[in-house]
Amino acid sequence: MGVETRNRIARRAAEEIQNGMVVNLGIGIPSLVPNYLPSEMNVMFHAENGITGMGPSPQKGMEDENLCNAGGFPVTLTIGGSYCDSATSFAMIRRGRVDLTILGSLQVSERGDLANWIVPGKKVPGMGGAMELAQKARKVIVLMSHCDKAGKPKIVSSCSLPLTSAACVDLIMTDLAVFKVTTEGLVLTELFAPYDLDLVKTETGCTFKISEDLRKIPY
Numbered sequence: 001m002g003v004e005t006r007n008r009i010a011r012r013a014a015e016e017i018q019n020g021m022v023v024n025l026g027i028g029i030p031s032l033v034p035n036y037l038p039s040e041m042n043v044m045f046h047a048e049n050g051i052t053g054m055g056p057s058p059q060k061g062m063e064d065e066n067l068c069n070a071g072g073f074p075v076t077l078t079i080g081g082s083y084c085d086s087a088t089s090f091a092m093i094r095r096g097r098v099d100l101t102i103l104g105s106l107q108v109s110e111r112g113d114l115a116n117w118i119v120p121g122k123k124v125p126g127m128g129g130a131m132e133l134a135q136k137a138r139k140v141i142v143l144m145s146h147c148d149k150a151g152k153p154k155i156v157s158s159c160s161l162p163l164t165s166a167a168c169v170d171l172i173m174t175d176l177a178v179f180k181v182t183t184e185g186l187v188l189t190e191l192f193a194p195y196d197l198d199l200v201k202t203e204t205g206c207t208f209k210i211s212e213d214l215r216k217i218p219y
């Protein structure tokens with residue numbers, strides 16, 4: 001997925017953030033979301049490793065080796081930001097204090113099941129905080145490519161990869177479209193230009209309904 005495509009997914013996801021929210025961002029495309037927030041918007045970005053109030057990436061040469069996000073990348077701290085230990089940070093998540101989490105994923109099912117932590121046979125350090133975030137954040141958004149590197153759909157009827165959490169995703173945003181997860185299945189609500197409905201049907205591994213107010217995203 002190219003840089004321009006990743007950025008337009010992040011730009012669309014930024015529309016879901018409201019003033020005053022506490023927001024947790026996953027690594028990858030979600031980390032680009034703050035670039036598209038209005039400067040006057042007051043949002044506190046949360047990291048599982050113990051930061052509430054993350055600012056943008058520091059200028060080169062101005063990094064603080066002791067200040068990084070959960071992915072290990074250097075960040076800054078906004079006015080009013082704070083530090084805590086990981087136990088307190090996860091307690092915030094488990095008590096439902098995080099308004100919104102934006103995550104990447106390997107697969108999402110039509111029921112909103114999330115599989116984003118491991119491909120069998122590959123080594124990873126662990127599940128991380130995705131399990132708690134997926135279950136306890138008030139809203140869960142997934143940003144990902146519509147298909148994997150082999151061209152197989154990542155939106156499927158049932159996940160073939162180990163689940164991170166079941167029935168937790170509210171919105172799915174890909175390079176092609178935006179889906180809302182409902183109790184009756186997926187609803188296609190938006191299409192990115194220049195893609196059409198036929199392509200989305202071909203590239204999606206499950207059935208879905210189409211919103212009567214289907215939006216065409218021009219950017």
